[in-house]
Amino acid sequence: MLDVRSALTEASRRLDSRVDAEVLLAYALSKPRSWLIAHATDALSTEHMSAYALLIEQREAGEPVAYITGRRGFWSLDLEVTPDTLIPRPETELLVELALERVPMDGACNVLDLGTGSGAIALAIARERPNAAIVATDVNAETLAVAQRNARRHHFGNVSFVHGDWFAPLSDRRFDVIVSNPPYIESADPHLEQGDLRFEPMGALASGADGLDDIRRIIRGAHLHLVPGGWLLFEHGWNQGDAVRALLGGAGFVELSTARDLEQRDRVSLGRML
Ligand code: GLN
Numbered sequence: 001m002l003d004v005r006s007a008l009t010e011a012s013r014r015l016d017s018r019v020d021a022e023v024l025l026a027y028a029l030s031k032p033r034s035w036l037i038a039h040a041t042d043a044l045s046t047e048h049m050s051a052y053a054l055l056i057e058q059r060e061a062g063e064p065v066a067y068i069t070g071r072r073g074f075w076s077l078d079l080e081v082t083p084d085t086l087i088p089r090p091e092t093e094l095l096v097e098l099a100l101e102r103v104p105m106d107g108a109c110n111v112l113d114l115g116t117g118s119g120a121i122a123l124a125i126a127r128e129r130p131n132a133a134i135v136a137t138d139v140n141a142e143t144l145a146v147a148q149r150n151a152r153r154h155h156f157g158n159v160s161f162v163h164g165d166w167f168a169p170l171s172d173r174r175f176d177v178i179v180s181n182p183p184y185i186e187s188a189d190p191h192l193e194q195g196d197l198r199f200e201p202m203g204a205l206a207s208g209a210d211g212l213d214d215i216r217r218i219i220r221g222a223h224l225h226l227v228p229g230g231w232l233l234f235e236h237g238w239n240q241g242d243a244v245r246a247l248l249g250g251a252g253f254v255e256l257s258t259a260r261d262l263e264q265r266d267r268v269s270l271g272r273m274l
Helices: 004-015 018-029 033-038 046-060 065-069 090-100 120-128 141-153 195-199 213-222 241-250
Strands: 071-074 077-080 109-114 132-138 159-163 175-180 226-235 254-260 266-273
Touching: 004 018, 004 046, 018 033, 018 046, 018 065, 046 065, 065 071, 071 090, 077 120, 077 141, 090 120, 090 175, 090 226, 090 266, 109 120, 120 132, 120 141, 120 159, 120 175, 132 141, 141 159, 175 213, 213 226, 213 241, 241 254, 241 266
Parallel strands: 109 132, 109 175, 132 159, 175 226
Antiparallel strands: 071 077, 226 266, 254 266
């Protein structure tokens, strides 16, 4: 019979990742990851061993850990994720930080999150700004249902959900701040066929030959949905900063800037509509 420590050693070798091995064992045992350290010499039951073996096989076949466990942490939230949602990335927290600088703590503020996926961005803003009213959209009804479950689980009453393509379901509603993590990968990018990306919804990743099709639509539509002085902020690829600032400028946005993520790569651009 294997104990926790040797099961982890073996799985870490097979998966070439200690973190993945720990997350999956904790999931198989329905324990927090921290439990594993204090119970390194506990024996694993046959049932737990075979459950763990199955999870390791799924991971070896390439399936992302977040889809196997159905969870991913983002900001201070534990979120449900499914193959209908993009897996939230740590670098997207930069978009949340920049948005929060533009959403006052007190007083009303209307925020729109376009293409919310698991709801990560909308719910992180909702957590930090209980007085803001946040609308989150998604083109995919199954995806929106995941975001709604995440909102319910965390008891957020200040987020509402709308089903539809970018601005289409919003008629003439206007917002103080619009945020989005749209698809922005070039459709021929070979990375789409590699690693975790293979399992994620293509519609949340790829956006035309230069990756900017959806960003162009968002920029074009935003002026009809921002109040005067309102901000548009969105995530993009590391090599798209110049192009998106040019698009923002061309559409009449001012106070343009691009912020870099922790790896010093262009990641979020923003501008203001006067
Ligand atoms: N940041 C993601 C990646 O490069 C892409 C997410 C997106 O297109 N919004 O893996």
